[in-house]
Amino acid sequence: xxxxxxxxxxxxxxxxxxxxxxxxxxxxxxxxxxxxxxxxxxxxxxxxxxxxxxxxxxxxxxxxxxxxxxxxxxxxxxxxxxxxxxxxxxxxxxxxxxxxxxxxxxxxxxxxxxxxxxxxxxxxxxxxxxxxxxxxxxxxxxxxxxxxxxxxxxxxxxxxxxxxxxxxxxxxxxxxxxxxxxxxxxxxxxxxxxxxxxxxxxxxxxxxxxxxxxxxxxxxxxxxxxxxxxxxxxxxxxxxxxxxxxxxxxxxxxxxxxxxxxxxxxxxxxxxxxxxxxxxxx
Amino acid sequence: xxxxxxxxxxxxxxxxxxxxxxxxxxxxxxxxxxxxxxxxxxxxxxxxxxxxxxxxxxxxxxxxxxxxxxxxxxxxxxxxxxxxxxxxxxxxxxxxxxxxxxxxxxxxxxxxxxxxxxxxxxxxxxxxxxxxxxxxxxxxxxxxxxxxxxxxxxxxxxxxxxxxxxxxxxxxxxxxxxxxxxxxxxxxxxxxxxxxxxxxxxxxxxxxxxxxxxxxxxxxxxxxxxxxxxxxxxxxxxxxxxxxxxxxxxxxxxxxxxx
Numbered sequence: 001x002x003x004x005x006x007x008x009x010x011x012x013x014x015x016x017x018x019x020x021x022x023x024x025x026x027x028x029x030x031x032x033x034x035x036x037x038x039x040x041x042x043x044x045x046x047x048x049x050x051x052x053x054x055x056x057x058x059x060x061x062x063x064x065x066x067x068x069x070x071x072x073x074x075x076x077x078x079x080x081x082x083x084x085x086x087x088x089x090x091x092x093x094x095x096x097x098x099x100x101x102x103x104x105x106x107x108x109x110x111x112x113x114x115x116x117x118x119x120x121x122x123x124x125x126x127x128x129x130x131x132x133x134x135x136x137x138x139x140x141x142x143x144x145x146x147x148x149x150x151x152x153x154x155x156x157x158x159x160x161x162x163x164x165x166x167x168x169x170x171x172x173x174x175x176x177x178x179x180x181x182x183x184x185x186x187x188x189x190x191x192x193x194x195x196x197x198x199x200x201x202x203x204x205x206x207x208x209x210x211x212x213x214x215x216x217x218x219x220x221x222x223x224x225x226x227x228x229x230x231x232x233x234x235x236x237x238x239x240x241x242x243x244x245x246x247x248x249x250x251x252x253x254x255x256x257x258x259x260x261x262x263x264x265x266x267x268x269x270x271x272x273x274x275x276x277x278x279x280x281x282x
Numbered sequence: 283x284x285x286x287x288x289x290x291x292x293x294x295x296x297x298x299x300x301x302x303x304x305x306x307x308x309x310x311x312x313x314x315x316x317x318x319x320x321x322x323x324x325x326x327x328x329x330x331x332x333x334x335x336x337x338x339x340x341x342x343x344x345x346x347x348x349x350x351x352x353x354x355x356x357x358x359x360x361x362x363x364x365x366x367x368x369x370x371x372x373x374x375x376x377x378x379x380x381x382x383x384x385x386x387x388x389x390x391x392x393x394x395x396x397x398x399x400x401x402x403x404x405x406x407x408x409x410x411x412x413x414x415x416x417x418x419x420x421x422x423x424x425x426x427x428x429x430x431x432x433x434x435x436x437x438x439x440x441x442x443x444x445x446x447x448x449x450x451x452x453x454x455x456x457x458x459x460x461x462x463x464x465x466x467x468x469x470x471x472x473x474x475x476x477x478x479x480x481x482x483x484x485x486x487x488x489x490x491x492x493x494x495x496x497x498x499x500x501x502x503x504x505x506x507x508x509x510x511x512x513x514x515x516x517x518x519x520x521x522x523x524x525x526x527x528x529x530x531x532x533x534x535x536x537x538x539x540x541x
Contacts, residue, residue, distance in 0.1 A: 072433050089436075096437040103430035108452040108529040117448060118438035151533045169438065 018045040019205050020069070020173060024078035026230075027064050038064045040230030041078070046173075051199050051206045053216035055263060056226030057271045062209050065231065066177045069207065070096050083172060095171035099178040101158040105150040105165075111137070112146035115165045122169070136168035137161075139198060156187035160194070167198060174199075174206045180215070189247050192219055196245060213267060217241075217259045218250060225266035227275050235266040235277045317499045326503035334488070339507070342485040345401060346473045349408025353465055357413050358458060361420025362450065371421065378417070386411035386472055390479055399480040407476035412465035419461030423454030456530045459523055466519055470512050485511075 027039040038061040046052050056062050067073040069080055071090040080087040082094065095118075098104040105114050115136055119129045137143050140160040142153075150158050159179055166174055176195070180188045196219055199206050210216050216223045217239055225235040239259055241250060250256055269278050305319045330339060364371040389410050397403040427450060435445050477486025485504060492501035524531065 067433075070433075070437055072436060090439070092439065094437065096434070098430055098434065100430050103428045104434045106431070106449065106452070107533050108455075109448075117440065121439050121444050149529055149532065151536055165438075 017048050019048040019083055020046040020207070021081040022069070022078070023081070025065070025068060025075050025080065026077040027061070027068060027073065028076045037230035039068070039075070040227075041232050042226075043078075044224060044233055044236065046205060046207065049203050049205055050222060051196075051208065051220050052222045052224060053208045053210060053220035054224045054226060055210055055213060055216045055267065056231065057228055057267055058211060059229060060226045060270060061229050061231040062211070062226065063177065065226070066096075066175060066207075066209050070094060070175055093172040095166035095169045095174055097159070097162050097166050097174070097176045097179045099181050101155065101162045101179075101182070102151075104162055105158060107149065107151050110147050110149055111142065111153070111161050114150060114161060115168050118165065118169045132168050132170075133164075136164040139167065139201075140164045140194060154187075156183045156191060159183060159191060163191075163195065163198070167202060167204070171204060174204050176206065176208045178210055179208075181211070188215075193245075193247065195219065200243070213260055213263045214251065217256060217263055218245060218247075223259075223263050225263060225270065225277075227270045228273055232275055234270050234275060235262070237262060237266075315498055317502065321499045322502045322506065325499040326506060329500060329503055330507055338483050338485055338488050341401075341483050342473055342477065343511070345404045345476070345484070346408060346469050348401075349405045349473070350412055350466060350469045352405065353409045353412030353469070354416055354462060356409070357416025357461065357465075358420050361417045361458075362424055362446070362454075364417075365421040365424025365454070366450070371425075378414075382414045382418070386468075387475055390476060394480060404473070404476040404481070404484070408469050408472045411468045411472045415461040415464035415468065416458065417461070419457045419464075420454060423457030424450055426457070427453055456527055459527060463516075463519060463523075466515055467512065470508070470515065474508065 022042055022044050025039055025042040026037070029036045029038055042065060054062060054065065064073065068075050069087070071080075071087045071094070074088065082091050085091070106117070109117065112133055115133045116129055119132060124132065133146070134143065137146055140163050142157060142160055142164065145153065145157070150161055153161070159182075162179070179195075180191050183191065192215060195206070195208075198204075208216070208219055220239050222239055223235075223237045224233055225237070226232070227234040237259065241253070241255055241259070266277055269276075301319070308316060308318045309320065311318050364374055386407060390407055393406050393410065394403050397406050431449060431453070435441065435449050440448055473484075474486035474489070477484035478490050481487040485508060489501055489504040489508075492498075492504060
């Protein structure tokens, strides 16, 4: 049972340098059939540099939460604070990678121009811009595809372009909304390792939303399990796996299995409508 | 190269057959209203490849260009404004539907009353018809903007003028091109109609003059020229479209091949 206690530590508020603080977040949509409470009450902190995964059953308001974090939706109550400033529109220090790469990249721009556009609007000088674009494309393994149009590339490569665009923007927080849900399993594994190694190299705080339990445990240092709607944080799990992860070895380790069981149990609890984790072994 | 040659041959095949048929069946014609094609072509060379090119063809084309360009600029700007602002569009929609339903031909005398019988009036007639396809297609194209793409713009600070230039306009451009193509053929028709009333030069004016003076081969040569201009404009439009919308045509081809 000692493993259990190490796995449960959440971050005590205000004792760490939190880059993202979500407090009492609530989102109610108006619909034809009256108000719908998508998010009930979400509170959590993310320390600077952490890789945190957010999982939840479908319909758990994951996308709503992400849009509130990104400043694309304003919450009904509560707040999101990024680096000490309340988010009330898309904040400058954040970049988002969306699931639908095909609808997120501009088909009339080449790969290079897609990555470059946010930098142009940030008024980055031209020579620096070229350097940063080349660097980001190299980092995602697309150094030689800069002149192609996104739609000429495979789905996995298109998502790499979107990732390159996000990291070239040099955000302090990287938000990813189920970025690999639309690619095949092998591509997915490659992209997971890419994101993990980019995070290790750049040290950028990463919030990764997914519905995939294994993916969350494999990638994150921490997994937040969301309840069903109206959403709250059902479980907050520290992933104490070694920093260097490998698709086969990590996923077949006993610790991985224990963690994934716990996250999975959380998802089942969420589906059953529970708001707190049920009694369970580690 | 061979595929290109084959394509050119396919495009020219039917016209060659039709002209050949016309030539053969009309060769011995003594019908006053349907002279032999040979006579028409002789007139064509004599008429249009001489001074008349400058005095009639060039003014007509200038009016068409001005009217089409003006309609494009007004249509696209107004279309963007209406497409981006729901309240504005809802308010303007009944008026637009009403204005669009009026055939521009009946406006010709009204426009002449207001704008006189000079070039301005001829250009306005063209604008009155060309405007609608551009305007309505632009509104539709702008409104179809993808939600994920809009969110992407917002998160990366692509806002206001930059969003218009880098996202809204390019995204709507295929739809705008559809409107422009429709407008071009409407413009050609209105160019001729505008010149049929109270004009002193131009293709429409010349053809009506020929009809009234029973210069039948000349009239036919003018009609032939109009057809050729229409064809040339369509080819030119396709060339420009290929350059400006290369990404879209490529994307569409790609999706077709992978569907």
